[in-house]
Amino acid sequence: MGVDQPQITLADVSFSFAPDRPVLRRCCLELRPGQRVGVTGANGSGKSTLLHLIVGLLMPDEGTIEAFGKPRNREADFREVRRRAGLLFQDSEDQLFCPTVAEDVAFGPLNLGRTRGQVHEVVARSLDTLGLAGYEDRVTYQLSGGEKRLVALATVLAMEPDVLLLDEPTAGLDEAVQQRLADLLVGLPQAMLIASHDRAFLQQIATRTEHLRDGHL
Amino acid sequence: MQRITFFQGESVIHRIDPRARVVVAAVYAVLVAMAVRLDVLGVALGVAAATVAAARLPWRDVLGRLIPLNVFMLLLLVTLPLTSGGEPLFSVGPVGVSRQGLRLAATIAIKGNAIVLALVALLATVEVTALGHALSHLRVPDKLTWLLLFSVRYIDVIHREYRRMAAAMKVRGFRPRANLHTYRTYGHLVGMLLVRSFDRADRVLAAMKCRGFQGRFYVLDHFHFSRRDAAFTLTAGVVLLLMAVAEWTPWA
Numbered sequence: 203m204g205v206d207q208p209q210i211t212l213a214d215v216s217f218s219f220a221p222d223r224p225v226l227r228r229c230c231l232e233l234r235p236g237q238r239v240g241v242t243g244a245n246g247s248g249k250s251t252l253l254h255l256i257v258g259l260l261m262p263d264e265g266t267i268e269a270f271g272k273p274r275n276r277e278a279d280f281r282e283v284r285r286r287a288g289l290l291f292q293d294s295e296d297q298l299f300c301p302t303v304a305e306d307v308a309f310g311p312l313n314l315g316r317t318r319g320q321v322h323e324v325v326a327r328s329l330d331t332l333g334l335a336g337y338e339d340r341v342t343y344q345l346s347g348g349e350k351r352l353v354a355l356a357t358v359l360a361m362e363p364d365v366l367l368l369d370e371p372t373a374g375l376d377e378a379v380q381q382r383l384a385d386l387l388v389g390l391p392q393a394m395l396i397a398s399h400d401r402a403f404l405q406q407i408a409t410r411t412e413h414l415r416d417g418h419l
Numbered sequence: 420m421q422r423i424t425f426f427q428g429e430s431v432i433h434r435i436d437p438r439a440r441v442v443v444a445a446v447y448a449v450l451v452a453m454a455v456r457l458d459v460l461g462v463a464l465g466v467a468a469a470t471v472a473a474a475r476l477p478w479r480d481v482l483g484r485l486i487p488l489n490v491f492m493l494l495l496l497v498t499l500p501l502t503s504g505g506e507p508l509f510s511v512g513p514v515g516v517s518r519q520g521l522r523l524a525a526t527i528a529i530k531g532n533a534i535v536l537a538l539v540a541l542l543a544t545v546e547v548t549a550l551g552h553a554l555s556h557l558r559v560p561d562k563l564t565w566l567l568l569f570s571v572r573y574i575d576v577i578h579r580e581y582r583r584m585a586a587a588m589k590v591r592g593f594r595p596r597a598n599l600h601t602y603r604t605y606g607h608l609v610g611m612l613l614v615r616s617f618d619r620a621d622r623v624l625a626a627m628k629c630r631g632f633q634g635r636f637y638v639l640d641h642f643h644f645s646r647r648d649a650a651f652t653l654t655a656g657v658v659l660l661l662m663a664v665a666e667w668t669p670w671a
Contacts, residue, residue, distance in 0.1 A: 259625050284629045296622040299572050301548040308639045313631035321639065343575050361630060 215265035227417035240404035243414030249397035288363035294350040304338035348379035425543040432474035436648040437553035467536035499524040
């Protein structure tokens with residue numbers, strides 16, 4: 203895979219939850235290394251659906267999804283995609299399910315079969331990158347909303363992904379935390395796809411913006 | 420929501436390996452539940468109280484835990500002596516108070532209190548996550564352990580969801596009364612809570628799959644069974660054995 207080849211390519215992807223209500227219609231999208239692509243659109247326009255399709259939580263009705271140089275069609279194909287494309291969920295409460303921060307961040311690396319030493323190292327590194335050093339033993343449900351979002355991002359970074367998929371990363375955060383998140387994201391090396399209707403936030407971090415309307419990009 | 424705080428203390432008991440405490444508590448509970456001799460049960464109650472003292476738990480809170488149990492016990496203490504038959508000890512008017520009944524009621528009351536005290540001292544002092552891990556180390560089926568851990572993690576989220584919906588009902592003028600409208604509204608509330616929990620479970624599973632979950636949980640930190648833990652297990656083992664011998668040997 204060349205340096206500038208797209209990491210994620212959607213070609214004519216269509217999806218609907220019910221036949222008479224299509225969510226996405228023949229959407230095409232490319233994400234290349236270093237790009238931070240914003241996806242805007244109204245509530246319910248299919249932004250989250252788009253991200254869930256990329257990691258195979260949903261399957262397209264038509265069209266093809268190519269990720270990291272290979273077409274991805276089946277559940278088994280998407281296992282690798284899920285490791286390499288980290289999805290940050292809209293509600294961090296869904297993402298943090300372990301009792302303590304360290305256990306939650308370690309969950310992904312442990313699933314990948316890392317040794318205990320490697321896990322502790324990657325946990326420390328992920329937390330450190332986000333300025334969360336010292337949060338290891340904090341109880342996840344007692345964190346503030348902003349802390350929860352950052353810890354959720356740490357759990358994603360601990361998978362050492364090549365691409366980040368962020369679903370409404372600023373939802374429910376105050377301006378100070380939003381700013382901190384923007385600064386952190388700009389500093390990360392990964393290509394990103396950011397679904398958000400926060401235009402100011404996207405202007406700050408996105409290198410390009412796509413608009414989703416009536417199922418078309 | 421009321422939080423359980425016994426595990427936050429500092430004592431000899433708190434430092435013992437949770438696995439040892441779980442095993443000892445389980446054996447103790449079975450033994451006490453099966454014993455019938457009053458003297459053995461008395462000793463068992465004493466041992467439990469001593470363990471609570473060793474755990475340095477606030478007595479007021481511990482006794483608070485015993486209240487609901489003993490309200491129930493009071494019912495037995497009143498009814499059993501009057502209904503068991505057997506040799507009458509004395510009579511209140513036309514009703515004979517039976518010796519066997521009184522003895523049975525006392526046995527049950529002592530058993531109940533002893534077991535609860537021991538569980539408070541040994542298990543309530545384990546942080547719930549550690550308890551989950553201890554159970555999984557002890558080969559308790561994974562599904563039961565996850566049930567415990569996920570309940571602990573999400574009960575607060577579900578409670579918050581409930582409070583939000585209850586508040587939304589209140590601001591629209593809902594006041595519970597004994598009428599059909601109230602029952603129907605509570606039905607909707609519980610139904611919505613179930614639906615939302617179900618949806619959340621779906622999203623949590625999706626999030627877990629994104630992080631490589633394939634049906635197995637791995638434990639980050641392992642327990643270390645130290646010499647102190649061995650000493651505790653041994654002492655507890657001897658005490659339990661002595662109790663069993665006293666209970667079941669004919670000459671004792």
